[in-house]
Amino acid sequence: MAISDEISDQQLLRYSRQIMLPQIDIAGQEKLLGSTVLVVGVGGLGSPVSMYLAAAGVGKLILTDPDVVDLTNLQRQVVHATDTVAMLKVESAAQRLQQLNPDIEVVCLPKALDEAELLAQVQSADVVVDCTDNLESRFAVNRVCVKAVKPLVSAAAVRWEGQISVFHPGVAHSPCYQCFYGDVAGVPETCSENGVIGPLLGVLGSMQALETLKLLTGQGDALIGRVLLFDALHMEWTPLQLAQRQDCTICGSAA
Secondary structure, eight states, X not given: OOOOTTSOHHHHXXXXXXXXXXXXXXXXXXXXXXXXXXXXXXXXTHHHHXXXXXXXXXXXXXXXXXXXXXXXXXXXXXXXXXXXXXXBHHHHHHHHHHHHOTTSXXXXXXSOOOHHHHHXXXXXXXXXXXXXXXXXXXXXHHHHHHHHTOXXXXXXXXXTEEEEEXXXXXXXXXXXXXXXXXSOOOOOOXXXXXXXXXXXXXXXXXXXXHHHHHHHHTOSOXXXXXXXXXXXXXTEEEEEEOOOOTXXXXXXXXX
């Protein structure tokens, strides 16, 4: 294994356990250090996503979320803490991530981005991770990722159930998020209305981080064209195959 001049001795030590993996090695670590990931939402899913990506040495994390930390968040949003209640979530998360890994750059966008702003941020990223908690936001992120031809790692969780998939418009015949849900008007399935068990978000957020690292390093088989449904109460995973819909208004032939 040749050691690159681009990685310092401290970085070799910090990332040694993943550099030991033949699928990562020095070349893979350099890819991670040179990568940019947009994390949309730093709540229950965004907490483990951002922490694991920061720990892995993803060079630049762009965090966007308009909300402030609330006491009710702390049961599941583990990037935040009691002493950051009332702080902007992106700033609370950035503080924790910089403590975890000062190597990386964290960009904070404490607002709900309109479509043009979202497109600009998506275009600057290598991978987009959707950690939002409502269908309207997920559809918006999906539209922009299709337009910018950027891979999207998406998950959702409520009560004891969740799902995860990867949508990649750069891969031929890959479905998009809209292919999965169709043209529904809205689904009132938010944690604030229905509740959620905290570790469920940790499981799915960790898997989102894992899929992101695989995409950035080009290793393994991503969840493209597949959806994993998770029933935490009965500890059951159900895989679904998902095909591109030709009548999809976002990515289909009629788009």
